[in-house]
Amino acid sequence: MFKTLDDLGSGKRVLVRLDLNSPVEDGIVKDNRRFARHARTVRELVESDHRVVVVAHQGRPGRDSFVSLDQHADLLAEYVESPIAFVDDVYGDRAIDAVRSLGAGEVLMLENVRMCDDELPERSPEEHANSEFVRTLAPEFDCYVDDAYSVAHRSHASIVGFPLVLPAYAGRVMAAEYEANSSIANREFDGPVTMVLGGAKATDVIDVMSALDDEIDHYLLGGIVGELFLRAAGYDVGYDVGDGELYDHQWESNAERIRSLLDDRAARISLPLDLAYEDENNERTECPVDGVSKTQPLLDVGSDTVERYGAIVEESAAVFVKGALGVFEDERFSHGTVALLETIATTDCFSVIGGGDTSRAIELYGLDEGYFSHVSIAGGAYVRALTGQSLPGVEVLARNE
Known part of the structure; x- marks a missing residue:
């Protein structure tokens, strides 16, 4: 598909694109798994006596997270040693x-x-290759290494411009993410393939379900998308209460698609059997979906749902996860997400855990990443890969081969 570090040799001047974008609190850049992941690529380049120059981004102009990378250099150095x-x-x-x-x-x-004006406009690789930024910096290097799979869906200058003017290679993160996240389309599994879908971005989940048909044997739904599907099935859930603005606008945009998916794939779509909420004593309380009258936020799937979903996972040859089943940041409502992740971890199956919230749950509750086949650090690129859409950052690497 593309050349990797195995094809690079040694002693070169290397420009390497990483994605070190991180949470920022009160001006302090927070450590996260991206530094550890990308450190492997940088360490290999150092050990091969390359002169290594890192280009990366943080935030977007106008946001509080749009800060300098001086702290990132120190954090990455700790992992590169x-x-x-x-x-x-x-x-x-x-x-x-x-x-x-x-x-x-x-x-x-x-x-x-992203402090460079040439970086952010979504332009063709050819246009970016001709930008002042690329034309000025590229002559200082012998080659380019792209390790930033998580921004491979962006047609930005540092991602698609340099591979047109320099020999280009995939770093270890790029290669591993591409292989895992494209495995639904590229691999055959000896048994059922299950997809666990949740989180707050219902449209993303519906796009994934619409793009994948025969490849998936079971869809296990939770989170906001689970409630929206329950609403389509006639249950009294899946709409906003109080000050919430998470459900109704997504329902209006996707109601027909949800109904169509339920009609076409009823035998393969599993909906929550019960849901959990916070009672008047601030305790977790569970209720069967046919007994729910939504007067307050529903924050997790219930124990019966976890048991049913877990049984399906245990019979699966492959499990892909996109989104959490509940508000796992609150330990009271972490049961659905964490229990299912624990079942996946102990099941003999190929497993890919999508980036964003779900991968954070693994870290927050001390689960061992080694029990999963792959834990992605990509968000948008993971969704694009699952839906079969093109990834400009991958395409230019393939062209360079």
Whole structure:
């Protein structure tokens, strides 16, 4: 599909694109699994005596998370176990001077690439390759390594421009994410394939279900999308209460698609049997769906649902997860998400856990990533891969092969 670090050799000037985008609280950049994952690629490049220059982004202009990458350099250095220099410039004279002064086995991080006007516009690879940013920086390097699968759905300059003007390779994260996230389309499994779908972005989930048909034997629904499907099935749930604005607008946009999916795939779609809410004593209380009258937020699937879903998982050859089944950040309502993840972890199956909230649950509740085949750090790119849409960052690497 594309060349990887195995094809790179040693002793080159390497520009490597990472995705170190992280939560920022009171100006402090928080550590997350992206630093550890990308460190493997950077460490391999260092060990092969490459001169390594990192380009990455943080936030978007106008947001509180749009900050410098100086803290990112320090965080990444801890995982690489090697010093990482930083320059507060992207492709100006100070950046070029710092790049040229780099020695073999040394690492430099450039400033937040989204501080460069050429980066963010969604343009063709050819247009980006001709930008001042790419034309100025590319001559300083022998090759380009893309390790940023989680932004591969973006046609931004640092992602699609450099592979048109430099020999390009996939880093370890890029290669692993592509293989795992495209496995529904590219692999055959000796047994049922199950997809666990939840979270707050119902439209994304419905897009995934619409794109996948014969590939999936069981859909296990929870979260907001689970309630919306229950609403379509005639239950008194799946609408906003109080100040909530999560359900009704998504229902209006997707009601016909939901009804169509229920009609076409009724035998393969499993809906929650019971739901949990916070009672007047601030305790978790469960109620069968046919007894629910929604007067307050419903925050998790219930125990009967977990038992039924777990039995399906245990008979599956492959399980793919996109979205949480409840508000797992509150321990009282973590049972659905965490219990099902624990069942997946102990089942002899191929398992891919989607990025975002679901992968955070693994970290929050101390589950061992090693029990899953792959835990993705991608969000939008994971959804795009599941729905069969193109990923510009992957396409340009394949063209470069």
